[in-house]
Amino acid sequence: MLEKALRGGRYYWTLIGFLSLAMFVGLLAYLFQMREGLTVTGLSRDVPWGFYIAQFTFLVGVAASAVMVVLPYYLHNHKSFGRLTVLGEFLAIAACGMCMLFVFVDMGQPTRVLNVMLHPTFNSLMFWDFLVLSGYLLLNVVISQVTFGAERKGVPPPRWIKPVIVLSIPWAVSIHTVTAFLYSGLEARAFWMTAILAPRFLASAFASGPSLLIILCLIVRRFTNFDPGREAIRTLSQIVTYALLINVFFVSVELFTGLYRRIHEHVEHFEYLFFGLEGKQALVPWMWTSQLFVLAALIVLLIPKLRKNDTILFVTCFAVVIAIWIEKGLGMVITGFIPSPLGRLTEYAPTPPELLISLGIYAFGALVLTVLYKIATSIREEIELG
Amino acid sequence: MDESKRGFLKIAGCSVLGVLGAAGMRTATDVGPGGKAVESSTTLSGKKWGMVVDSQRCLENEGCTACIEACHSTHNVPNIADPKEEVKWVWKESYEHTFPTQSHEYTKASLKEKPVLVLCNHCEDPPCVRVCPTQATWKREEDGLVMMDQHRCIGCRYCMVACPYGSRSFNWQDPRNALQGGINPEYPTRTKGVVEKCNFCAERLAKGQEPACVEACRKSAGAGALLFGDLEDPESEVSKLLSEKFSIQRKPGLGTKPQVYYLV
Numbered sequence: 046m047l048e049k050a051l052r053g054g055r056y057y058w059t060l061i062g063f064l065s066l067a068m069f070v071g072l073l074a075y076l077f078q079m080r081e082g083l084t085v086t087g088l089s090r091d092v093p094w095g096f097y098i099a100q101f102t103f104l105v106g107v108a109a110s111a112v113m114v115v116l117p118y119y120l121h122n123h124k125s126f127g128r129l130t131v132l133g134e135f136l137a138i139a140a141c142g143m144c145m146l147f148v149f150v151d152m153g154q155p156t157r158v159l160n161v162m163l164h165p166t167f168n169s170l171m172f173w174d175f176l177v178l179s180g181y182l183l184l185n186v187v188i189s190q191v192t193f194g195a196e197r198k199g200v201p202p203p204r205w206i207k208p209v210i211v212l213s214i215p216w217a218v219s220i221h222t223v224t225a226f227l228y229s230g231l232e233a234r235a236f237w238m239t240a241i242l243a244p245r246f247l248a249s250a251f252a253s254g255p256s257l258l259i260i261l262c263l264i265v266r267r268f269t270n271f272d273p274g275r276e277a278i279r280t281l282s283q284i285v286t287y288a289l290l291i292n293v294f295f296v297s298v299e300l301f302t303g304l305y306r307r308i309h310e311h312v313e314h315f316e317y318l319f320f321g322l323e324g325k326q327a328l329v330p331w332m333w334t335s336q337l338f339v340l341a342a343l344i345v346l347l348i349p350k351l352r353k354n355d356t357i358l359f360v361t362c363f364a365v366v367i368a369i370w371i372e373k374g375l376g377m378v379i380t381g382f383i384p385s386p387l388g389r390l391t392e393y394a395p396t397p398p399e400l401l402i403s404l405g406i407y408a409f410g411a412l413v414l415t416v417l418y419k420i421a422t423s424i425r426e427e428i429e430l431g
Numbered sequence: 432m433d434e435s436k437r438g439f440l441k442i443a444g445c446s447v448l449g450v451l452g453a454a455g456m457r458t459a460t461d462v463g464p465g466g467k468a469v470e471s472s473t474t475l476s477g478k479k480w481g482m483v484v485d486s487q488r489c490l491e492n493e494g495c496t497a498c499i500e501a502c503h504s505t506h507n508v509p510n511i512a513d514p515k516e517e518v519k520w521v522w523k524e525s526y527e528h529t530f531p532t533q534s535h536e537y538t539k540a541s542l543k544e545k546p547v548l549v550l551c552n553h554c555e556d557p558p559c560v561r562v563c564p565t566q567a568t569w570k571r572e573e574d575g576l577v578m579m580d581q582h583r584c585i586g587c588r589y590c591m592v593a594c595p596y597g598s599r600s601f602n603w604q605d606p607r608n609a610l611q612g613g614i615n616p617e618y619p620t621r622t623k624g625v626v627e628k629c630n631f632c633a634e635r636l637a638k639g640q641e642p643a644c645v646e647a648c649r650k651s652a653g654a655g656a657l658l659f660g661d662l663e664d665p666e667s668e669v670s671k672l673l674s675e676k677f678s679i680q681r682k683p684g685l686g687t688k689p690q691v692y693y694l695v
Contacts, residue, residue, distance in 0.1 A: 081604065082624055083624065084516060088603070090515060090517065093588040093592055152587055153585070153626075154584065154586040154624045157584075158585055160565040161564045163565075166563065168561050169564040170562065171587060230562075232558060232595055232685040232686070233592070386596065386682075387531070387596075
């Protein structure tokens with residue numbers, strides 16, 4: 046199938062060239078980080094994890110959200126998703142790749158990273174995360190390869206793939222749950238020590254992932270002859286609406302537990318996040334932007350007439366992705382460290398090398414996605430033209 | 432594309448992955464094993480090492496840093512000025528930061544600011560050990576020390592995230608550039624990108640010596656503000672002190688069971 050990625054128009058090659066350039070810049074920045082050490086980042090004693098790990102957390106959600114197209118199609122026989130599943134699976138593959146790279150660039154000793162497999166440690170959630178994420182990547186590669194290959198040949202997929210697909214559904218839930226457990230099992234960090242963290246992660250993932258998929262579908266429809274289908278996009282937008290509502294509910298449940306009881310250790314993190322502490326308020330404008338976007342998106346999504354307008358839907362989905370990205374890719378991880386367990390307020394902001402490396406990884410993900418989508422749309426066009 | 436080309440691409444792709452994987456494995460196996468305590472006739476042996484910090488006595492010589500200097504020069508701890516990147520095995524922290532649950536709005540401001548000596552607590556149930564994905568940090572069963580293998584550490588910093596006491600330091604930069612005081616050839620220096628912390632002087636215990644900080648304290652003006660011994664031995668100095676005097680631990684509510692106790 047790969048040969049389809051080697052034939053494309055001007056837009057395609059411009060995009061490929063641009064993404065390759067961004068990847069190259071990211072690589073150079075990473076070599077600089079390799080030489081100097083993680084001192085080139087904005088991380089510190091008090092904030093040992095930052096932008097990289099936060100992007101990882103956000104992207105695990107994007108990867109897991111493929112289940113939102115796989116589940117309705119394979120378990121509920123929701124026919125309109127038939128043309129969409131492969132796009133969801135390809136998105137999951139690209140997201141998994143980015144997740145792994147974001148963890149990799151965060152390592153102080155990247156050449157030793159296979160020690161995780163060499164000395165498997167069952168009590169470490171990081172080991173489990175490594176395991177479930179690799180498994181999920183493999184599952185999606187196999188499933189998309191087999192089902193899409195069969196579709197191309199015009200034959201039904203082999204019977205053995207069905208149980209594999211069914212397995213991928215709880216597996217998707219597991220990757221985000223394990224990622225939440227990475228945080229919520231730490232007595233040192235009151236901000237994360239809440240049972241709602243995993244459900245919250247899943248809800249926000251099922252809002253942001255399908256939003257991203259809607260954006261991608263609308264782009265695909267605009268630039269190729271392949272149409273993922275009006276009804277499929279409608280259903281996806283309903284999924285986004287439910288997931289976003291559930292996420293808002295989960296966040297309020299968490300705020301109630303912390304704020305009504307005013308558990309000091311818990312509350313001060315929220316204070317930092319939304320109002321700032323002792324004049325330190327780097328995240329405050331971001332968080333309010335996020336809240337505003339969620340509110341605006343909810344209003345639009347809850348009104349069917351607005352939701353059914355593709356242009357409005359496109360913008361709304363963008364707002365949802367940005368809002369959840371701020372919530373998970375900025376607020377969630379960093380705030381866990383501020384204040385520190387010793388009560389110190391050390392703020393954090395990513396540095397230019399850190400941002401360039403991250404940009405390079407996102408470019409890598411976008412490149413994988415572009416190539417995979419190119420293959421998918423070319424073959425679909427081929428099938429439909431007969 | 433015909434079948435043979437496709438087959439070739441698949442094999443080529445797998446081979447590249449395989450070679451990359453093998454290269455990674457080779458680097459990984461260079462790592463030394465997490466060693467056990469070296470037993471010899473002169474080894475100081477204890478079933479559960481612990482420390483008692485007599486904060487009152489320590490405060491009598493508020494400016495004294497004998498223990499810190501002894502520890503940091505013994506273990507080649509780099510001297511980095513930037514508080515965001517500093518590496519510390521033992522240091523002084525304000526009372527308020529050390530015992531956040533012990534100070535309240537009526538605690539005298541002067542007391543809140545008083546320095547208290549802090550170090551790795553060598554917890555009985557250490558969160559850092561629980562989270563480490565490579566067992567680069569582990570609990571030594573025979574004497575309760577929380578050990579660290581800097582050759583196995585991948586530098587993920589999960590242990591720093593998990594430690595409720597801020598006792599772990601990461602080498603954000605090459606520590607060898609910050610060893611102005613010279614290098615102690617008896618103890619290894621570290622590379623950038625690994626985590627380090629107090630090891631209760633495991634290497635000195637193996638030679639029958641008490642921890643460097645305790646020895647330095649004994650010789651200093653503060654004499655005896657730091658005491659070290661076997662908490663399982665009821666006759667040890669530390670056990671007797673803890674059974675006779677009022678002592679506290681840092682954040683006992685978390686259930687980590689710190690083995691550094693404070694007389695207040």
